[in-house]
Amino acid sequence: MAAQLSANNFNQKAINGEEPSDYDDHQAMAEEKKGEGFAVEEPNNEECAVERVDRLSKTVTEFQEHLRERVSYYLGYPANHNCEHYLALSTLLQFNINNVGDPFKESDHGLHSKKFEVGVLDWFAQLWGIDKDEYWGYVTNGGTEGNLHGILMGRELLPNGILYTSQESHYSMFKIARMYRMDCETIASLATGKMDCNDLRDKLLINKDRPAIININIGTTFKGATDDLDLVVQTLEDCGFSRDQFYIHCDAAISGFVVPFLKQAPKFTFKKPIGSVSISGHKFLGCPMPCGVLLTRKRYIDILSTSIEYIATVDTTIAGSRNGHSPIFLWYVLNIKGQKGLEEDVEKCLINSRYLRDRLKKAGINSMLNEMSITVVFERPPDSEFIRHWQLQCLGNMAHVVIMPHVTVEMLDHFLYDLLQKRNIWYGKLQLAPLLAKDIGICNCVCSVHA
Incomplete structure (x- = not known):
């Protein structure tokens, strides 16, 4: 059964009780590579123009691959990454x-x-x-x-x-x-x-x-x-x-x-x-x-x-x-x-928002979804690397996912699986839930006091 966990204890557990994250190695590699290949260099007379362009193109291509990987985990910020059709305008x-x-x-x-x-x-x-x-x-x-x-x-x-x-x-x-x-x-x-x-x-x-x-x-x-x-x-x-x-x-x-x-x-x-x-x-x-x-x-x-x-x-x-x-x-x-296509995008996002909200509630996780909204608010994960990996936005004890048109059910299932696995590490078998009634309303809080 979920039990009340104060904000202070919640944050302290994040500091003291957290096991190493799966993302630690990824973050360490990112820190090592930070700045590599991105300094602006004067053209080298010993390097021909073709070689220079090839080298710059390689850096841009690698960055493109980095962006493609990060888009797969882009949940917390309100931007739609279904952008392929814009390539027609590149000229x-x-x-x-x-x-x-x-x-x-x-x-x-x-x-x-x-x-x-x-x-x-x-x-x-x-x-x-x-x-x-x-x-x-x-x-x-x-x-x-x-x-x-x-x-x-x-x-x-x-x-x-x-x-x-x-x-x-x-x-x-x-x-x-x-x-x-x-x-x-x-x-x-x-x-x-x-x-x-x-x-x-x-x-x-x-x-x-x-x-x-x-x-x-x-x-x-x-x-x-x-x-x-x-x-x-x-x-x-x-x-x-x-x-x-x-x-x-x-x-x-x-x-x-x-x-x-x-x-x-x-x-x-x-x-x-x-x-x-x-x-x-x-x-x-x-x-x-x-x-x-x-x-x-x-x-x-x-x-x-x-x-x-x-x-x-x-x-x-x-x-x-x-x-x-x-x-x-x-x-x-x-x-x-056109308006019809936008209506379809809106309907899809609303359905996926309700899907995420319902799955979170079923798992005993504090969550909230306003009417007419595509933003799902839930308890803040006590793991900065999990937040960074899924690019969540956080405020106090809350985090949110914004369901944009690029967010699929498969992405949400992947996120939910990762979240539930990590909660076993963060909270242990008791699955303690923080008290969020003040933040998202009593009706959305699933702690032992309000469940």
């Missing part, structure tokens, strides 16, 4: 493509992919329920840049506004508050990871004399929770905030490709009073370089628009010079997949 790497400036404005820089970019933005605008003539957006270098732009928009529209964001928000939110020197109120979260709207109400009432800039999470970083947009809006209105006194940004980096395809899910749309949304392109879509999409309302963008003479266009973005390959890659995969 574009011979061009330096720069989408400098506003995607809807021409410039005298001819090597850009803005037509592809606008095509991608139109697709996302349709997905998020805003007409072509009412939205503005651009392809970013990732979710953080989208958050930077969205919160900047809110601050420029409401200069005296306070940023409200839950404790489960991505770390970029708190970095943005520091960068923009904004007052920031951290809102408590429920055990599920959702924003606690009772705490939001209390803090809004304390600051009734100042506008509110609210960050809504559509898939929190660690627990995959989705904040209740309708309840947040209702809370703002109940506290006396009119529509011109608040701005809502949606951080949809993780679940921006999940929630829109769920028929029973609450709708996140510009038909509701949101001001902007940021979605990652390298996560669920699997674009092989970090990128994302920022959408906002067209009527807001003039406040950030600046005409730049030497690039002969208008600058409205955070980055200025922007990766011109990313929009082409996004355009390509959206045409390959």
Whole structure:
């Protein structure tokens, strides 16, 4: 029978009671090879150009094999590694493509992919329920840049506004508050990871004399929770905030490709009073370089628009010079997949998420899976090499697996077999389970107190 194990005892057992890991030799070899062959060397006159290229190609090939091996154990980070179809675009790497400036404005820089970019933005605008003539957006270098732009928009529209964001928000939110020197109120979260709207109400009432800039999470970083947009809006209105006194940004980096395809899910749309949304392109879509999409309302963008003479266009973005390959890659995969293909990917990931959650519970392991989520949270393994091997993300006493489209049932079975074998080493025959009720809720804790 499982017994309660305190966090301190749990961590102490990891330090003192753990037998050598199967991965120790692998790690030792990796440490020995660290840096070998990767120093930048000046061309050697005694080495002909062909030999030099062959040597460099050998290093790259070996690194490719390393990546292929690590992908087989890639479970904890929210990135899709089904990327083979992008090889068709490799010939574009011979061009330096720069989408400098506003995607809807021409410039005298001819090597850009803005037509592809606008095509991608139109697709996302349709997905998020805003007409072509009412939205503005651009392809970013990732979710953080989208958050930077969205919160900047809110601050420029409401200069005296306070940023409200839950404790489960991505770390970029708190970095943005520091960068923009904004007052920031951290809102408590429920055990599920959702924003606690009772705490939001209390803090809004304390600051009734100042506008509110609210960050809504559509898939929190660690627990995959989705904040209740309708309840947040209702809370703002109940506290006396009119529509011109608040701005809502949606951080949809993780679940921006999940929630829109769920028929029973609450709708996140510009038909509701949101001001902007940021979605990652390298996560669920699997674009092989970090990128994302920022959408906002067209009527807001003039406040950030600046005409730049030497690039002969208008600058409205955070980055200025922007990766011109990313929009082409996004355009390509959206045409390959289509909405039907994405719906199938979402359904597969949801099924596999429930499969992992159910198998963990059956094995007597603390675990949690939020509704509308593909992130399975469970007790943190007390073995750093196991965590490294499976590339798990950890927070306190918790770890998680993010079920991306590349994650198969076979991968999950391999992971589960490895985990259960290691638990015999970590906890012995009693299979002690740590107390995680505070982290994931009493209903998900399987310790002796709550089982």
